[in-house]
Structure formats: C-alpha cells, structure tokens
Amino acid sequence: MLQFLFRRLLWFAITLFSVVTISFFLMRAVRGGPFDNERALHPAIEANLEARYHLDWPVWKQYLQYVGPFNLDHEGLVLFGGDNSNVFGGVLTGDLGPSFKLRDYTVNDIIGQSLPISIALGSVAMAIALTLGLTAGIVSALRRGTALDLGMRLFATVGIALPNFVIAAFLIIIFAFQLELLPVAGWGSPRYLPLPALALGAPFAAYIARLTRTGMLEVLSADYIRTARAKGLPEWLVLLRHAIKGGILPVVSYLGPATAGILTGSLVIERMFAIPGTGSHFVGSALNRDYTLAMGVTILYTVLVYGLNTLVDLAYTLLDPRIELENS
C-alpha cells in the first residue's frame, strides 16, 4: 500500500513537472504577449509592466522564478529568503503567480474565489450522476426485459450520445421557460444549482446506468448469488449484501474518468449558465492570453485529477479483495 502510494507520488511529480515545464516554455515561446493590444502601449509603460512581471529577465530565470521557492533578485539566486518581498514564491510553494489580465488579483485569489463554486457544482453533479445512474442501472437489471428496462436503456443511450450543453438547453427550455420552476442562469442560492448540476451529471448518469446494468446482470447470474438464494435469504438481503457490492465494481473503476469528465464538462456548463467557477475563468484566460491563470488552472486540475484517480484506485482494492495494487 505504502509502496503503491509512493510510486504514485513519484509519477505525479514527474507528470506535474512536465506539464509545468512544457506549458511554461510554450507560453514564453509564443509570439504575442498578454499586453499586446490594438493600441500600442507607451514604451515606458510597457517596460514597467514587463519589469513588474519579470518578463525582461532571461527565460531560464523566469522559469526558476515561476517554479521554485527561489528568491531571484537582479544580482542572482538567493535560496529561501532575501529581502525582495515583491517576488512570489513559485509553484512549489503553492503560489501560482499574478494574473496578467486581472491585474489586481493573483491566480491564487481567483482560484480561491472560484474553486469552491466549481467544487460545489461538480460534487452535486457527481452525486446526481451516481444516484440516478446506480438506481436506474439496478432497477433496469432487476426488471430485465420489461418496458421499464427498455425505457431506461433508451434514456441512457441518448444521454451518452448528446453533448451536455444540448442537454442543458433542453433542461432550460423545460424547467426554466415552460414550467418556470428554476432560474435560467446565474449563481448565488441553492435554486441555481439543480439545472447545471443535472446537465453536467446527466451523461455520466447514463454511462453509470449502463455499467451498473451490465455488472448487475453478470453478478445476478453468479453462483454465489444462487447459493445465497438457495439458503433462503430474502431477496432484498441478497441484493443489498451480495449483489450490489460486486455489481457496482465497474462503476468504481469508471469514477476516475468520470471525475475528469465532470471537471472538463464544467468548462462548458459554467459558461452556459454564467457560473463564475474555475472553468469559466480558464476559458476566459486562455482566450485572453492570460497565461499565468491558464497555467495555474491546468496545474490545479492536473493535481485534482491525479489525486482523485489515486483515491479511486485505493477504493477499488477495498471493494474487491481479488484485486491487488499494481506492483510493476
């Protein structure tokens, strides 16, 4: 277990290092800085701006500045300390630098404000996906071949085949305009949550339903279920104690990709519902050449996806004793 975690951590460090390095150098190599406008800035102002963000330094120095807790002065390299308090600490200390476009904010400020919103949205969406998906999948497997099963499978396939913003459009038309139950877009109170969360979770609910159905059907025909039934356990107990645990295993292994997918999908959903989450900030920053913010969000999401994937792998071993952690 510990070895597994250690190995994961090592690869995580390598992944993060490559993401940071490659995107940093791509970002610096590209023509057109964040301060390019149609109207040229006064050279003095431009020089000041560049000095403020250390864009006048050689690239390797900028890189060290961005990555590490080095205090780089114009004289040279000072490790951990120095009197220049103007510089920021670097990615390793969790400081993602100042935003180039939202001049008064650091990337940490922006993420600090927007991440809770995204997490709230994402976790509700995940909860919806799991609840709907598991229920539908189990019911569908138990009532195999009935109209209920058919209907749920149809819904699931449609949910997989449609992009989430189209689902969102349907939801808005139905719930916001026809029934007038929920607000169209925005953020602030719990009333704003259901529509985006449902739109975000729906494709994953569909996929989970499909996985659960297949898994449950497989388990329900297994020998140990027959044994459980033969010894006279009531049906609900067979289901709860024996079948579900094995049947939802495929779902657990799908949770990793699903988390990544929900993070990705939130880019679109946050934009569509005008939610000020991290995803919408990311899209805005990428389009506005706000490189530090874009990189900061990329790094953050890499960490999130990697961490959650590791958690899912751990959970998987807890649920299924037959599987051992990778030891290659």
Next chain:
Amino acid sequence: MASKHKEAAGYDSGSGRFDLDAGQLQALLNEAKRFKGESLWQDAWRRLGRNRGAWWSLVFLTLFVGLSFFAPVLPLPSPMALDPQSEPQPPFLPWEASPRLPENLPPGRSFEFGTGATSSLGAFADNAWRHRTFLDFQLRAEWLPGDPPPGGDELRDLVKAASGRSSAVFVKDGDEPGTVIERHAVPLRDGDRARVEYRPTGFDGTAQVLVVGRDAGAREAWVDFEVDLDRGALESYEVRTSGDGIELVYTLGDEGDQLRDRRYLAEVRGADGITVTRLRIDGERVPLSWSVDGGADPAGLDGQTDAADDLVAALESADQIDLQHLSELQVVSQDGERSIVVRRQAVPAIGQEGHNHADLARAVRAEIASRGSRAALLEMSHLDGIWDLNPLDRALVWVRTKVFGLWQTGPLLGTDNKGRDLLARIVWGSRISIQVSLVATLCSLLIGVTYGAFSGLVGGRTDNLMMRIVDVLYSVPFIFVVIFLITLINEYRTDLADYGIGYMTVFYVVIGAIYWLTMARVVRGQVLSLKNQEFVEAARVLGASTPRILFVHLVPNVLSIVIVYLTLTIPAVMLFEAFLSFLGLGVEPPKVSWGLLAVDGTEAISAVKTFWWVVVFPAMAMGSTLLALNILGDGLRDALDPKLRGKD
C-alpha cells in the same frame, strides 16, 4: 449438406461402405480443395448481420454519409447567411411565412417560399456558393409630413441604374419620425469582382478595381492602381471617390505591427457620375474587404469623411475594442439633406464568436457621444466570409443546377436566427463533422498503432518507459492542454497559412493527437500476446526486419480490435468537436458543423418564445448519428470478439 454428399457419392447404406467411381472421387477431392474455412472477417460480417441494432446502425450511417457527401447535389437552400440583414432575428418555423422574402424577384425566379437566397441563385453555377457577396446599400430618406413618402421605386431605380441589376429591398423605419431606411442588396456575380493582381517579381502589385458608374454609357470600368506591398501583407483595402479623384486606401500589416499606410494612388478618371465604388480582393492572404461610397456630393464630402475618421479614431481609442474582432462597421453622417453611408468597413473577423456585438456597439456609441461627433453608428453586424467549395463540390453543384435548375426546397425544418435554412445547415454541418471526426480518428490511429505496436514489439525497458509516458499523459487533463494549444496556434495562423497549412488541418492534428492513448495501450497488449507466436518467430528466422514484422505480420492481426476502437473514437471526437465549437475554438463560420449548430441552438433559447426546432433538429441529427455509431461499435466488438467466434 452431409446427407446430400452421401447421396451424390453413392453411399451404400446397406453395406455401410462407399462405392465411388473415379469421377466422383475426383469431384469430392476438388470440393475439399476449394473449401476454405470461414475467415475472421466473414464470420464477423455474418454475426454483425444477425445483430439487428448494429446492422441497422450500419445501414443508417451508410445512408447518412452518402447523403452528406452528395449534399451539393441536393436542392437545399444555402447553409450560410444569405440575408444581408443578418441581425439576429427570431427564427421561423417552416409554416410561417418569411417576411424577409425579397419583393421584386426577377421574373421566372420566384419561389413558393424560401429566404433571401432565391434571388442570388441566378448566378448559381458561376459563383457556386458565394452567395454572401452582396453589394449592400443603406440609404436613409427624409420627407416632410404630408408629402407622399419617397423611397421605394426611386431609390430602387437608383440602385438598379448603378449596379445594373435588380435588388432585394428591405425597408425599415428610421430613427427619427418621418424617415425611412431602405436597404438594397444586389447579388454580385463573378465578373463583378475587383481583382488585385500581383506582379510575379517582388511584392509590388497592381490593383485593378472595378468601378461602377451611374451613367448608362460607362457603367463599369477597370481602374488600375499600383500597390506597394514591400512592407508586409495586405490587410484591407478601401476605395473612395472624392471630388477630384479616386483614392485607394489600404492597410499593410507587418508581422503583427499596426502599420497603417494611406496613399492617393490614382488621379481622377471620369469621375462624373461615378457614385458607387466597390472592391473585393481575392487572394490567399487578403481577407474579404469591400466598401461602398454613396453619393459623391462634393459639398457634403468633407463632413462625411470627417465623420468616418472620427469613428475610426473613436474605435481606436475606446478601450476593449479590438479592430480585429469587428467584422463590419458603418457610419452615417447626419449633416446633409440626405444621409448617406460614407464608410463601410469589413475587417478580418478572427475569433469573433467570443465577442458580444452589443457591448461593442455600446462602447463605440458612448465614445462617439463623448467626442461630440456628428457620426452615428447605424448598424454593426456579422458579415460571414466566403465558403469556397473544392472542385469536386463545384462539380456536384453543377450537377445540381443541371438536374434541379434553380428550384430549391423551402425551409423544411425552419430557419435559424439569421434566416438560414436549418435542414441545409444540418446536412452541410454533417459534412464537416464527419470530416473532422474521420481525419482526427485516422490521425489517432496512425500515432496510436505505431506507438503501441512498436512498444509491444520491442518490449523490455523501452516498452516500460513508453507505457509510463502514456500513463503520464493519461493523467493530464487534456482538454486544458488542447485549449491552450489551440490558442497558441491561433497566434501563428498567418504563418501557417503561408505554408499552406490551414486552421482545420491543425485542428485535426490536435484532436487526433490526444485520442491515440487508448489505441496505443490496446494495440500494445494485443501485440504482446501475438509476438511470441510461431508465425512471428518464423518471420524473424527468415530475416524480416522489425518494421516489416510490425506492419506486415502484426498490424493486420490487431486490425479487428483497432476497428472496434475506431468506431468508438469517432463519436467521442464528434462530441469533442462540439465542445470546442461551443467554446469558440472549433470550426469557424461561415462553415458550419454540428457543434456550431448546437451552439446556435443554445443561443436561440429565449424566454419570449421557445424556438424549439433550432435546438431539437440538430440535436436529433447529432444524437441519432452518435447513437448509431455507439451501437455499431458495440456490435462490432461482439462480432470481432474471438471468444464469441462461431457461437451464434
């Protein structure tokens, strides 16, 4: 079968022995020789045929791909914005009459229903789908209360006299009481295009500008201009007439610098009666740009030019305004008896999808007001570019005109908020979506199979390292990297265009480059299990090189599983394209893809009226195709699964 052979071969049921003569024996032997076992593919095909859902999915997809391939032959309206009045409008249902039908269609070319497209179909074969090149007039007339309104015929005659052809007229009330604004759109034909022709040596070029005059005698004339292209790429041109000459104003861009250069390039040549000039420049590096000057009234000219300059200055100084993002701009001066369009500018619209035109217009108006200028921004709207067709599609369009003539269907599925036919857009959009998904999938196939097969075949440390790299890439949230990459690539767009690499090519490669991971893993696993089998060893003993073993012996054997993953990758790529289009990073107008259609649908949602068809029909097309692909993929997986082989 067996019993028949027994009969034919003279099986003696009494003695239980064969009684064959030589001929029968030979026939049996021949049959045995001819008999080959059912191949994997035949078996898979047979089993696919049994799977009802997968089979119908295949039929559906084949039909659909065929339909979208032959889209230019179908008598559909144009998928682009046809109506010069391209402000957002409420979409129309099929059964609602279109109020924007041009009033004076040329005789013999009128149709039951349809949008503004119809009048431009006159030059269909010549122009293919260049419907968008409208000459657009905007005129404002004033009259005193009590007088009969002018307008209508008078202005129409004027436009007709100037352009030599009938126009579609759109009338709306002016801002002030008692004014009316008429808008005339005249379809351009091939011969109308002004050309800029470059000299073969150096960057100096000769510009030829077509000038259309009002007087009947000299209606059209070519005027030569010398264009100095030494300083960089041409960005935009504008032709002005003035009291004493024709002026060609052009902007040069030099490596992204905002270099502007204005010159007088020609003296007056028969300026009498020349009231309308227009210019369109064809060239790979030169964006669509044309301008209209109306009414060369020497007295009012200064005021008009001032107003135009004011506006440009306002634009440049108002913050948040990026000229690159402004697609069209008009100014009307308000100082004369008549108000006339003096300047109309089309600037290259890059990334315009992310911009809110209402905000832009508000900012410009505020800036103009703060300067106390007499200029008034009358209208600003998207001007879609030109959708050039490739030679094959042109040929198909030619077939269409031969078969259907100018007949076209009406908006069978309604129109969208720019008056574009929804069915046509769905069909044409399917072409781009299919193209994107196929090319990107092939890209991923190429990378994935090579990488995976190589890794599996070499094995050992290299294999381990290569797979670790795949693992690392797996845990990167790729969408972020892709968005990052695409925005970076946008910076180098013109350079790439110089090498003949279009944006779409890059788009394919970027998408393909992220979908190869699963493919690489699957292929590697397959190769690992195959590489120790006898036939590979035999090949190695015979001296075959590693690439030869890879591509001749191993790849064909992993083909089945690759095909399965291909059919499952295609829908994923389609969804991804829709996703990028939603963020404004995908296919760009005037081209249309299902992603863009879905985006249009989401934008058409409003509380006033539910334009459900704009959402529902594209969603249905997309959903059914993706559904069919998914079902087909699952069916293929079952059919090609060796474990299930021969079982049903």
